[in-house]
Amino acid sequence: MIHKEGKAVVIPTAVIKRLPKYHRHLGKLLKKGVEKISSREFGEIVGVSAPQLRQDLNHFGNFGQQGYGYNVEKLYNALAKVMGIEKKSNMVLVGVGNLGQALISATDFKRRGFNLCTAFDINPRLVGMTINGIKVRDIANLEQYIKDNDINIGIIAVPEETAQDVADKLVLAGVKGIWNFAPVDLKVSKEVSVENEHLTEGLLRLSFKIKGEI
Amino acid sequence: MIHKEGKAVVIPTAVIKRLPKYHRHLGKLLKKGVEKISSREFGEIVGVSAPQLRQDLNHFGNFGQQGYGYNVEKLYNALAKVMGIEKKSNMVLVGVGNLGQALISATDFKRRGFNLCTAFDINPRLVGMTINGIKVRDIANLEQYIKDNDINIGIIAVPEETAQDVADKLVLAGVKGIWNFAPVDLKVSKEVSVENEHLTEGLLRLSFKIKGEI
DNA sequence: CCTATATTGTTAAAAAAATAACAACAGAGG
DNA sequence: CCTCTGTTGTTATTTTTTTAACAATATAGG
DSSP states (O other): OEEETTEEEOOOHHHHHHHHHHHHHHHHHHHHTOOEEOHHHHHHHHTOOHHHHHHHHTTTOOOEETTTEEEHHHHHHHHHHHTTOSSOEEEEEEOOSHHHHHHHHOOHHHHTTEEEEEEEESOTTTTTOEETTEEEEEGGGHHHHHHHTTOOEEEEOSOHHHHHHHHHHHHHHTOSEEEEOSSSOOOOOTTSEEEEOOHHHHHHHHHHHHHOOO | OEEETTEEEOOOHHHHHHHHHHHHHHHHHHHHTOOEEOHHHHHHHHTOOHHHHHHHHTTTOOOEETTTEEEHHHHHHHHHHHTTOSSOEEEEEEOOSHHHHHHHHOOHHHHTTEEEEEEEESOTTTTTOEETTEEEEEGGGHHHHHHHTTOOEEEEOSOHHHHHHHHHHHHHHTOSEEEEOSSSOOOOOTTSEEEEOOHHHHHHHHHHHHHOOO
């Protein structure tokens, strides 16, 4: 539960969805050496109206200053804290197919404090390999590993058919969140959060925008 | 522009976002041999209230029958048509890194009528290779290829720094849509649609749900 | 030190989306 | 043929989200 000035407040999901984008652009501004920015300018960059931006940010605190704007670095750090990036996340990947290997090689996550500890697969030809410094283990050891290594996020990159099985195992072992790339709507106990990356859905939406009609 | 009974109607974006999920689950039901389904049952499956489901579908036509429900196959085909899947899409991929190779190997898209014709990269070691039946060409030939082969979708899987450049080239060559995996908000002329897959944003949202607080 | 300018935080209004309610109708059973 | 049940399409209501408005206040300049 989120608290602000002692009171519990519910953050609208629409706001939550925009936070990562804000954070990403603030990082770029910081890199460029921009010190301060107004809600009008920043809104233009992220594609959001200035009042909406201010309202969004004020769910979490008063980061701006009248007549001045927002200090980029301060806001960047504040949002990082809001999203919980400060507290490091330990992750495991399940499924070392093409997509899994792409995820292993992705540098973006590490940069933001997400630590991929190891990977699991059922294929004996993959088990034992080390890819980009990440060891591939037998999926039979999943539960023990998670318990022993303070893992809180599991990444699912297995085929559709086995995704729910893997999810069950992850939940049982005690992960707090699942990042799911299988085209399935996982059923998990409600203490566990799931974030889906249903890539094909994005492609279908694109198709609709290009060609859809009645 | 979408038309219904002669009148032009604007489909709410919230509805559009849900269509691919409906289509996916209808496909599964069809495979299972389910013939008919009520909005209540189907809503439960896709995680949407029954009235919302009916309202969503009725933006595009009256597919149901009172006292009976919806014919699964009919609805499946209707939604496919709504989303423009019937008309085949020809796609090119730009960027044959880890993610690009994963996309080449993905079977999901082909199954739904999306045809990946070829891939492009700037790296001479990749150019000329054939991966999973997809030939990798020099990016210098991008524009000509797109014009010659009736390509309407470009997939961007290049690093952040070159993504906008690639997008410009794709637009110039005449694609109608861009499926973007680079963590950048592309600027394109408004006749071209962009669908972003900003994977890291999903991970950050997950982090927020797990650990976020103030 | 005072005034003008810029820009916030917050409250109010408008728009969009989700939920609820219900009349209309098809099909089953008697 | 009539009644009852189930389920839709559609309209009304509520909730959520976005946009607009503005008083409050920090900074800069004289």
